[in-house]
Amino acid sequence: MLRNIRQGRVNVVDDPVILRETPVIAVVDGRWTFGQVGGRVAADLAIRKAKEVGLAAVSLVRSHHTGRMADWVNPGARAGLFTMAV
Numbered sequence: 001m002l003r004n005i006r007q008g009r010v011n012v013v014d015d016p017v018i019l020r021e022t023p024v025i026a027v028v029d030g031r032w033t034f035g036q037v038g039g040r041v042a043a044d045l046a047i048r049k050a051k052e053v054g055l056a057a058v059s060l061v062r063s064h065h066t067g068r069m070a071d072w073v074n075p076g077a078r079a080g081l082f083t084m085a086v
Contacts, residue, residue, distance in 0.1 A: 016041045030063030038063040043072045
């Protein structure tokens, strides 16, 4: 990872942004920051939308590796939601 940071492949400055959004769906641009940062933004957004509307689908694009997928479904499951990540 340090090599990727030194070579400018990981953006350590910017935060993810929402590219498109409806009450049910969203596309989050990770802006090539750490995958865990983008994953947290996407998971939190999906939880909020699912609680408000009853259903949500959130996509994370332009992101580095997010690590264990369980890290992004467990928060929703703890909130009483059916969650999945692919």
